[in-house]
Amino acid sequence: MSDLILHHYDGSPFAEKARTMMGFKGLAWQSVEIPMIMPKPDFTALTGGYRKTPALQIGADIYCDTRLIADVLEAHKPDPSFYATGGEGLNKALETWADEHLFWPAVGFMLGVFADKLPMAFHEDRAAMRGAKPNVEAVVKAVPVALGKLQAHLVLLEDMLSDGRDYLLGVAPGLADLAAYHCVWSIGRAGKTRVAIEPFPKTDAWLSRMLEIGHGDKSDSDSKAALEVAAKATPADIASMDAMDGPALGSQVLVGTEDRVPEPVPGELVISTSTEIAVRRQTDDLGEIVVHFPRLGYYIKAL
Numbered sequence: 104m105s106d107l108i109l110h111h112y113d114g115s116p117f118a119e120k121a122r123t124m125m126g127f128k129g130l131a132w133q134s135v136e137i138p139m140i141m142p143k144p145d146f147t148a149l150t151g152g153y154r155k156t157p158a159l160q161i162g163a164d165i166y167c168d169t170r171l172i173a174d175v176l177e178a179h180k181p182d183p184s185f186y187a188t189g190g191e192g193l194n195k196a197l198e199t200w201a202d203e204h205l206f207w208p209a210v211g212f213m214l215g216v217f218a219d220k221l222p223m224a225f226h227e228d229r230a231a232m233r234g235a236k237p238n239v240e241a242v243v244k245a246v247p248v249a250l251g252k253l254q255a256h257l258v259l260l261e262d263m264l265s266d267g268r269d270y271l272l273g274v275a276p277g278l279a280d281l282a283a284y285h286c287v288w289s290i291g292r293a294g295k296t297r298v299a300i301e302p303f304p305k306t307d308a309w310l311s312r313m314l315e316i317g318h319g320d321k322s323d324s325d326s327k328a329a330l331e332v333a334a335k336a337t338p339a340d341i342a343s344m345d346a347m348d349g350p351a352l353g354s355q356v357l358v359g360t361e362d363r364v365p366e367p368v369p370g371e372l373v374i375s376t377s378t379e380i381a382v383r384r385q386t387d388d389l390g391e392i393v394v395h396f397p398r399l400g401y402y403i404k405a406l
């Protein structure tokens with residue numbers, strides 16, 4: 104059985120990015136369904152408090168955020184590479200554009216269109232994540248503005264594909280495609296939201312090609328089995344390194360996301376490089392767990 108365990112839920116776009124990474128690399132993986140809203144007790148027992156979706160578990164190591172999951176999978180199975188077309192820098196720069204700029208109007212549009220179908224608990228959870236009170240009426244009212252912003256970004260996607268290439272950076276898909284794909288994945292599937300994508304035929308055809316990549320070889324597991332795996336394993340060895348500027352390795356820190364989601368993870372700083380941050384946590388139930396984050400988008404605070 105594969106030792107890759109993805110914690111995710113079906114409707115999550117960022118989880119779709121990770122699932123499609125598995126398909127891209129032809130990997131087998133175990134699927135653990137996590138709740139869409141807080142609380143997520145089994146998940147946060149592993150992550151130390153990080154609540155976002157998805158995270159990848161390998162034994163007693165937990166990799167948060169799809170940016171880092173991409174690095175882990177690229178090291179795990181280099182061929183085919185996420186960077187074969189266009190190189191790593193361009194793929195990751197486009198990933199940042201998609202994850203941070205294309206994503207938000209896409210979500211705003213989607214949530215506005217389906218606001219009345221979503222449970223109030225969902226609206227409350229997402230508003231609380233931003234430190235706000237839920238306002239469903241405002242979410243619905245914002246649909247035209249979100250659509251306008253989304254289409255301003257879709258113009259860029261259509262332009263990237265305008266010379267007839269199949270993928271954003273050329274003949275083969277890469278991380279840039281995966282990142283842009285997850286933002287428009289649900290919009291392109293649902294009848295009510297397809298209107299956003301219809302003026303962009305090359306983007307629509309590219310979306311169909313991306314959907315064909317699939318999710319690799321998925322087998323279902325559950326959160327209790329994942330906790331057992333973590334409890335039985337010891338974290339992978341960490342190569343010795345110098346810490347980047349900031350708190351020293353071995354010191355107690357908090358690691359959190361820069362977008363103010365209020366769940367920083369406490370632990371001993373064990374990795375602090377230009378691409379990765381990790382903390383070691385000593386837990387009563389699971390023993391030692393190392394929780395990893397990408398450098399981009401995360402802060403470290405000395406305790």
Ligand SMILES: N[C@@H](CCC(=O)N[C@@H](CS)C(=O)NCC(=O)O)C(=O)O
Nearest residue numbers: 115116117139154155156168169170
């Ligand atoms: N930068 C993160 C973003 C992840 C993210 O924002 N995921 C959304 C779901 S698509 C989320 O966590 N929503 C709240 C939740 O699932 O609890 C990544 O690349 O993994």
